[in-house]
Amino acid sequence: MLTDEHERIVSWNKYTETLLGMSEKDLRGKPVSMLYPPEEWKKIRGERIRDKGMQHHLETKIIKKNGELLDVDVSISVLKNHEGKVIGSIGVIKDITEQKKIEDKLAFSQGLFQSLMENIPDYIYFKDRDCRFVMVNRAKAARFNVEPSDMIGKTDFDFLLKDEAEKSLKQDKKVMETGKPIVNSIEKMTDRDGVEHWVSVTKIPRYNQEGEIVGIIGINRDVTEVIKSENKYRNLFETAIDPILILDREGRFVEVNKQVTKILGYTRKDLIGKRFDEIKILTPESLSRVADSFMKRMNGVDVPSYEVEVLTKKGERIPVEINANALLEGNEIIGDLVIIRDLREKKKKEEMEQELLESERRFRNIFDSTGDFLLYLEKNVILDINRAALSLGGLKKEDVVGKPFFDALKKLFSKEDLEKHIDAINYASQGVEVPEYETEVKTSDGNRYRFSFSVDCIRDEKKVSGVLVRGRDITYRQKAWEELVKLEEKYRVLAETSADGVITIDPLGRLTYVNPAFEKMCKRRKSKILATLFRDYLSEDSVYFFQQVFIDVRRTGEKIENVELELVDANGDVIPIEVNMAPFKKDEEFAGVVCTIRDITERRRIEDELKKSERLKTEFMNIAAHELKSPVTPIKGYLDLIISDKNATEKIKEWARVSLRNSERLLKLVNDILDVSRLDTDTMRFDMEKLNTVELLDEIAEDMKPAVENKNLKFIVDIPRDLPNVMGDKYRLSQVLKNILVNAIKFTDEGSISIKAEKKDNYILISVKDTGIGISKDDLKKIFTKFYQAYTGDDRKNEGTGLGLFICKEIVKKHDGEIWVESKLGKGSTFYIKLPYLHKMVLDSSS
Template sequence: MQNASASFDLVYKTMNEGVCFHEIIYNSDGYPVDYKIIDINPAYESIVGLKRDEVVGQLASNIYDTGEAPFLHTYAKVAETGEQTCFETYFSLFGKHIRITVISPNKSKFITIFTDITSQRKTDDELKTIYENVPMVIMMVDSERRIFKVNKSAELFSGTTSDEMVGLRGGEALRCLNSLSNPDGCGFGQYCQECKVKNTVIDTFETGNNHYNVETSLPFMIDGDVKYLTFLISTSLINNDEKPKVIVSLLDITERKKTQKNLNKEKDFFEKVAETSPVCITKVNKNGNIVYANSAAENVLGLSKSEIEGRTYDNVKWKITDFKGNLFPETELPFELVQKYQKPVYDVRHAIEWPNGQRKLLSINAAPIFDDNGNFGSIIATIEDITAYKEKEDTLHLMKNTLESSINAIAISDLDGYLTYANSASLDMWEYNKEEILGKHITEFWQYKENAINVYHYLHENGSWKSEGKAKTKHGNVFDVYSLINLVNDESGKPVAIAGSFVDITKRKSYEEKLKKSEQQLRNYIDNSPIGIFVIDKNGNYVDVNPAACHIIGYTKDELLSMNIIDLHPDNAHELAGQIFEELLENGKVSAELPFITKNDSLRYWILDAVKLLEDKYIGFTTDITDRKRIEEELRESEERFRTLTEQAADAIIAHDFDGNIVYVNNLACENLGYSKEELLSMNIADISAYINSYDPKTVYWEKLSPSDSYLVETKLRRKDGSYYPAEVKLTRIDLKGRSVILGFVREITIRKQAEESLINSKLEAEAASQAKSELLANVSHELRTPLTSIIGFSDILLKGKLGDLNESQKTYLSKVHRSGKHLLDLITDILDLSKIESGKHELHCEKVSIPQLMKDLKENIYPFASQKGLEINIDINRSIEYIYADKIKLRQILYNLVYNAVKFTEQGSVTVKLDWNDNDMLFSVIDTGIGIPADKQDEIFDSFKQLDSGASRRYSGTGLGLALVERLVEMHGGKIWVESEEREGSRFSFIIPEN
């Protein structure tokens, strides 16, 4: 019995048809007034779009919102008589066509079986639309060829209605002239024995063979005139419960045949045009074979028509190249381009070369030809021999390029002096564009028009002219120009044009003037320079000095001009001075530092830069660096003190410049890394650091380090033997020898890192153990849940009396089983959800959730429990919040757990659910007036299996998983949860869900 019930329940829940159990409601007179929904299966929910928990126990008149119960009298008749019925209807409320089967197992009760036939109805309607609107005559005829049914095209063709056509034979209905010629009608006329329409239909009836596109022509009486029409006949036999019939379709192709005839005439015309055309014309099929070549093709391609036709363009003894002689790419041939892109190509140029060396340059235009279905079929191409044209074009192009690339302005005019050509340099020189300058007279380009007229006449008398003069630009700017102008003669020696070459010499003229001034300016520069300048001859004697030199050395100019370079240096520097002078004589330049003695016997230092001038003269530039030398000595002493301190430091010290090059290390750094000091000073910091690449800006940390900053970093350093050790480095930026460097204090932290690694490993092991525990709980919970679901399901079926009536004692025990099973299932579900989250197997399925509906469902679900304790449930939401994007089921689970807990721990007062904005996030709060939470317990309540009253005398039931699960579900949404409470003052649980 139980197995049969389980099987029925499985079929009931999984079948595709919607099933609904009803009970008729009678008034006091025994008249049916409504019916009540007892139960529905999932398929019924899907078909009508109503949820089971919304309709079970409800009256049909309320559910369907029609004011009365649909089909009440039909249903009541079945319920009273037990006679099954079936009908089809359109439910406008659901927008669906439904087939409804009604049966009655017991009086006053009935079952409806809903089958969704919407798609079937839609297909039927679509086929009917196609049948009615297809542009061909369609008739259904019986074995006597009399019409049973026709479509709209048949009505339009005949000019009559379908009612008038039904019962007639086809020729009579369509007004075939042959059928009208005999009183007996269609099939009995003089020519009817040969009628393909009649014979095809009869053959289909007799043999059962269908025919397709049988072509024939018949005369018809249309609008009072006789017209011969050509059409295609198709027939198809239909066998059903009635007598067999044949579907006859007639497609009028008269116009198509006329068009084809005209096309044949046009084809003949164009073939004659192509054959007489002086242009080479070829046709290539889709396989690349030349199928047609006109007479001109023989001259252009150098082959006879028989040699051309039947082969591919590239399957000839010639070689196809570009104009430079390189092999022409096959993919760029016109046939390939047109076939690939299926659109015309123009002026595709290449050359063909025969084995004997003969060569032709060709220009090809090609276009695709498509068949009636729009498919690519062939290519038509015109080929032009442009060999002679290209040679002339190249010559002209070379001449034009030569003129255009000239740095000189070149212009050509006619014999009257009006410009016909000007190159780019001319446009730049006279500040015109091409359109403006052409057509102007040559006299408009000179400052003085009368001078230009004289040149013009001189040119005509003598044939050429050259000179310097003044010209002016479009904007009136005057400049110096050198002109060379000649008459241009044709092959017979007759003048035909004037050509001129012009050079802007304004800068040259300016340079000549500036050169005159430069000598004086140079003298002024030397005399006023703050740098000491000496000029000496090849013997080292001073021949010129500037005032600054006199000031530096303390002698007058006359005194210095009587001295030699040796005279200004101390005795111990004479040899050095002589070596420097010898280098200057040998190389023509020298740079050096050396001491000198002033007139008052003061020892100072200068930097000397000297170079050779003309006529064995040498000029030297000196700068006094005595103060700099003193500072350098002080720096050297400071560095000695720095080196002493760093060598005694307890940490390894490494300094490098901003390119990463190591500039200083102490002994401890050398000892730790295993390198000598010389080796390290020749290396880059990237050579010893595992994380730095001096060529990768992302790893160069010191770029952003300011002088006042310090930077602590952990890294790995590479020893000379290739091993690594962890180090903590404190970095700072200092000045060393006048440049900024990065100073690093390096401390080895191997022992510390080992301790950290041990702690991390311990943490990972603990997390792995926790995850294994969660997975075990999930597996165990799943195994428990499966049989428990069956217990709850079967007890529910028994309680509902589906397997027979129960006595009160049985109902009591089964209710306890059912409640206990559901309580245990809730516990297992919490454990399962929590373990899935902790094992990373729980996923969110976010959607747009209605806030008003969510709160309505929450209040309805919790109200029965709250009303038992006399508690008030309040909902306070910001009306601007209509939706939230979240996992609907999990958000409902969060709120239900919090509100259920609030009701459970509240004996009197109220529970309030609030929702408001918190910046761009949504803030939910559940506030109760219950027992509150002690301060020392508030940090524990979100832990798994933790409860406020966890002792043996617990007052409140529960698993201790609800708040732990809530916290994890909130965090999965990217939010957070917290509690505010005082003991005996109530609690406020708040959580934030981000808006998105």
């Protein structure tokens, strides 16, 4: 940037505009002071750069156009004329914002590291490759009653006894030679004053920027108090009945008693120094619970005892209760004391108790929930009675239990029936088998019911210990029989008055019942019809078909509906009828069929009229389609010429393109109508030939790929190379698959479209799957119907005639195949096409 003698900006480079976000209008002739915050400009002015008349270098801040401050490095050179007069200056500006951020982060990290070093209670130190201290924290220096600076440049030999210093030196060299750290090694140390300390030692290699080991980092922790406590409680620890173990803060085993090794099957050597999650001593579910509880205790949260499963070395699962407490050193948590209680005996006892309670509960539920009358007696005294029996007599349990049968239940039974019960109970008490008997029961509301009773003896070690009396209400059975008789009469009346014919046929095909409507239909009297064969009243063409249906009903035991036959009346006239057949049984054996017969003469007449109307409609559509196609073809040709004409304007070409698209739409509609017309009249031509299925599907996938990718959809093609050949019309099968793929592209805005083929038993299954809008359940039933469209609102985005899928279905049918769709609204659709192998189709056509 160049300024004049008045410190106004007169020239600058492009980078200056980019850096400041300013234009020429913002800079030209403006005082350079506007680029600096007031306090920064004051500092710059204080440097008296122009008076000194030399190159000057400084770090400052400048203001961008958007008000943002930038850290910059500015080099200013003063310009003078031949007389030595200042005529301006040149400033070179360098953006050092990122550099400043890095410097600030580095300063923060250094401050954080220094704060950590000075305040952490662990002994932290750094050594060089000669094992001399290059940095120690205050805790490490205080350990030897010196200042940190007193240890710099010295070795362990200046502070420890010779043996311990040599041991430390070997450790340091081993770490630097192998690159492997020493972690939490518990060691006994004696300082020069003769004081013994137990220390947890960790040493890790220290690397330079080139990845070379240049020394070690050491972290020591005084665990003397922990070790003293350990010795104090060692006897109690080892002689405890329950397994006890100690973990450090990282979850490593520090100590275990004999019971731990006994229950788990591991030795102390297997466990000590390992984390509890390194050894497979917990089930996966239990490991998660134990780890969570451990972390809570290490963070000072009390955790109540809980149950988990441990795994022995042999893989046996053992249920245990964990009771753990954090180990403290002063106010600092240094580990975990865990007591394990074996719950196998307790669980076994609980299971037995639970099984006993469950068994009793099941018996009680059965006893009370059954609708039968139940009571249990010993020595003719009632010890239990169920709810049904109490409810029946309006009794309370306390009024019945503990009393003799006669006294407790005399309200329910007559004197004669009571004596029946007493006799049956006495016989059963002696172990004699008692046959079922019936009595009346009088309920609390005065109603009387008929019950069937049985009495069974309950044995205990081959001796009769009690008697169970069970009664079942058979009143309904009698009423049901009466209702059945009434119902039979009711249905007979319905049959007699039905407008449709109703007949029954025995297993030999003979008529055993006919209603008046059937008599009228046959123009014969009932007396002339009964006991004759039903087939005698059918036309020759219907006899064989009826016999086959009759056999199917007898074999499957299921009804068959809508069987169309021809009945011949007494005058010889043929009457078209529709028959529904249902089997009926007697004593679980086939006893014949019941048939309803409807005269469908009028329906046939209406169907013929509809077919005639449909034929006329098809002929009209065929003629209309041909008439429409004739003018559309030359129109389309002329539009193509306009689009390719160099002299036509772009506006005219655009009109031509719009017209061409609509012409193609109209042509497709005409072709669809022609196809429907040919299918309806069975005049569509099929050039059947042996087709290579793989080549056919590859060509279709290649043709449709651009259309799929133009919508930014993923196109998935899965066509095995070993698919067998099919017999078919290549053009028509391509028409089917392309129609389905075009629909998939239409109704899919994101996701993927896939075409897949696979070989099945005797057929090839082709599927086209999309991730589009899907089809509702109601629409799925009609999707292959002529002219049907799933959505016909004014706001629909996609055009169509509703003929495509109908044509697809008919073409696939002509190939002895099947087509169907599976879909969920909003989830996409999958269309399936099933085509038989070549050999299967050849056999079918020859047969």
